[in-house]
Amino acid sequence: MNPNSEHAHPEPALDSYTRDLLEALGDDESSSRNNPADEARGQVEQLLTQAMGNDFTTPIVNLFTFLLRQKQEHACSPTAFGIDRATLERLALKHQEIDEHMVSLGGRLTQALPIAAEANERVDAYLQDQEEIAPSGIETWDTILENQERIKKKLSISDDEWNSFQGQIRNAIDSIDTLAELIDLPSSAIESIARVTQTYRMRLTPYYTSLIMAANSNDPIMLQAIPTGEMIDNAGIEIPPVAADHSPARLIDQFYPRVVTIKATNMCAMYCTHCLRLAHIGRKDQIYSRDAYTEALNYIRANDRIRDVLVTGGDAFVLPNSMLEWLLDELDGIDHVKVKRLGTRVPVTVPMRVDDELLDIIEKSNDRKPIRVVTQINTAQEITPVSRDTFRRISKRCFTILNQAVLLKGINDSRVKMWKLCETIQEAYVRPYYIFNCSYRNPQFKHFRVPIEVGRDIVESMYGNISGDAIPRYIATAGGKIPLHRSNVVSSDNNTYVLKKPWNNQEASYPDADPALYDDQKLSFAHYDK
Ligand SMILES: *Cc1c(COP(=O)(O)O)cnc(C)c1O
Numbered sequence: 407m408n409p410n411s412e413h414a415h416p417e418p419a420l421d422s423y424t425r426d427l428l429e430a431l432g433d434d435e436s437s438s439r440n441n442p443a444d445e446a447r448g449q450v451e452q453l454l455t456q457a458m459g460n461d462f463t464t465p466i467v468n469l470f471t472f473l474l475r476q477k478q479e480h481a482c483s484p485t486a487f488g489i490d491r492a493t494l495e496r497l498a499l500k501h502q503e504i505d506e507h508m509v510s511l512g513g514r515l516t517q518a519l520p521i522a523a524e525a526n527e528r529v530d531a532y533l534q535d536q537e538e539i540a541p542s543g544i545e546t547w548d549t550i551l552e553n554q555e556r557i558k559k560k561l562s563i564s565d566d567e568w569n570s571f572q573g574q575i576r577n578a579i580d581s582i583d584t585l586a587e588l589i590d591l592p593s594s595a596i597e598s599i600a601r602v603t604q605t606y607r608m609r610l611t612p613y614y615t616s617l618i619m620a621a622n623s624n625d626p627i628m629l630q631a632i633p634t635g636e637m638i639d640n641a642g643i644e645i646p647p648v649a650a651d652h653s654p655a656r657l658i659d660q661f662y663p664r665v666v667t668i669k670a671t672n673m674c675a676m677y678c679t680h681c682l683r684l685a686h687i688g689r690k691d692q693i694y695s696r697d698a699y700t701e702a703l704n705y706i707r708a709n710d711r712i713r714d715v716l717v718t719g720g721d722a723f724v725l726p727n728s729m730l731e732w733l734l735d736e737l738d739g740i741d742h743v744k745v746k747r748l749g750t751r752v753p754v755t756v757p758m759r760v761d762d763e764l765l766d767i768i769e770k771s772n773d774r775k776p777i778r779v780v781t782q783i784n785t786a787q788e789i790t791p792v793s794r795d796t797f798r799r800i801s802k803r804c805f806t807i808l809n810q811a812v813l814l815k816g817i818n819d820s821r822v823k824m825w826k827l828c829e830t831i832q833e834a835y836v837r838p839y840y841i842f843n844c845s846y847r848n849p850q851f852k853h854f855r856v857p858i859e860v861g862r863d864i865v866e867s868m869y870g871n872i873s874g875d876a877i878p879r880y881i882a883t884a885g886g887k888i889p890l891h892r893s894n895v896v897s898s899d900n901n902t903y904v905l906k907k908p909w910n911n912q913e914a915s916y917p918d919a920d921p922a923l924y925d926d927q928k929l930s931f932a933h934y935d936k
């Protein structure tokens with residue numbers, strides 16, 4: 407329902423679109439002289455019978471579409487087919503009477519259908535290319551299963567181990583030697599990875615490794631998970647220290663008065679080559695002491711402006727269930743904390759971690775105060791039947807699941823790849839929330855950076871072409887999240903704006919609210935004195 411829709415006139419009458427249509431079909435000197443081909447005559451006869459014979463709108467539209475084409479292409483008017491103007495008018499009115507919203511025949515045929523056809527063209531190239539350019543892990547599942555069998559055999563992983571979090575972590579690939587056994591890499595790449603992994607951490611779960619498509623030499627899973635020589639070439643071997651300017655208390659990061667993060671662990675199941683928290687990750691996995699958590703919680707307790715707390719890391723889901731339960735209990739016990747978030751990539755890197763006990767903990771806390779699970783998925787390739795099912799199960803236990811993607815060169819920096827990502831995650835119960843322009847802060851991954859303008863083109867191209875709630879906000883991280891969207895206001899004059907439709911660059915005139923009325927102190931009911 408469109409709350410702004412106008413009420414149609416209850417008595418059907420020919421509108422101007424339909425009158426124009428009838429005019430276009432009418433006899434003129436050239437057309438009345440032309441006799442139609444036998445085949446066309448037979449078709450019109452059939453279409454006419456169908457249009458008169460039942461109470462559907464489509465046969466009427468089909469008849470008029472055919473007649474219009476006959477007129478335009480062969481100069482044959484309806485009279486040449488033995489159809490008079492009165493019959494045409496009767497059918498046009500019938501169309502309007504059948505239609506629940508009294509849409510006129512002319513409106514549908516000459517306006518709505520061509521507009522829809524033009525809109526279809528905007529997505530046809532995407533629909534044609536998406537499966538080849540940006541296949542989802544659901545579409546490549548057969549290959550992933552073959553990869554899994556190969557990896558299990560090579561690393562002697564049993565099915566039980568494969569299906570358990572501990573088994574995945576125990577068998578995680580953290581050396582170039584193991585990696586080279588599983589993936590065919592050029593020797594120069596092996597050398598470079600060996601050099602980089604002396605400084606930068608690498609860890610891929612066997613599951614995440616199985617998503618790598620060997621045929622693609624720049625596979626987006628490899629690019630995200632396997633550090634390459636550029637990291638050192640860009641920044642040397644010293645990892646710059648953590649920026650201290652946003653940490654007012656132990657484990658706490660704070661940009662905003664009402665939202666803070668607790669970095670509850672430095673662990674992740676997989677280490678991203680574009681990680682903003684690179685400096686936190688360190689050489690060793692750490693879950694912190696109760697003292698550290700207590701100080702962080704005390705900071706939150708003492709600041710009653712804080713209403714939203716993000717438990718992140720690293721990855722919140724690598725915390726043991728008991729620890730996560732305790733943290734959530736503590737947060738739920740603070741009156742001014744109203745909502746919570748859990749930051750995790752586990753559902754795409756090691757979905758086996760999401761056990762029923764964890765889901766119960768999430769649901770129990772979500773029943774007290776809403777929990778949003780915030781994840782990071784950068785390509786459709788990361789959504790497999792397994793990760794999709796994991797998100798489905800999580801989505802039943804929490805308020806919502808949000809995705810924060812990072813715009814990365816070669817990984818998702820095109821329309822097709824980003825549209826496919828946003829649509830695929832939405833189909834997997836995850837809402838696109840942010841697209842981050844890859845940050846300048848860590849020089850290690852400047853080879854992944856994409857110009858702001860390229861991201862704007864991509865995000866803007868989504869408007870009108872994919873569901874509105876699958877369109878993320880485009881953000882620069884610079885001491886807080888700064889929106890990067892392009893303005894669609896072209897100009898304004900006389901209290902009327904000229905707006906640009908992002909999907910076809912057409913302009914729309916949009917009168918603003920009347921400022922005098924807005925300044926009027928009285929709102930509706932205030933006019934009626936008691
Ligand atoms: C991302 C982030 C937030 C949350 O920002 P939202 O716009 O509310 O999603 C808060 N604090 C820090 C330190 C962050 O990095």
Ligand code: SF4
Nearest residue numbers: 674677678681720751
């Ligand atoms: S999951 Fe997040 S914190 Fe962990 S390595 Fe990736 S980007 Fe960094």
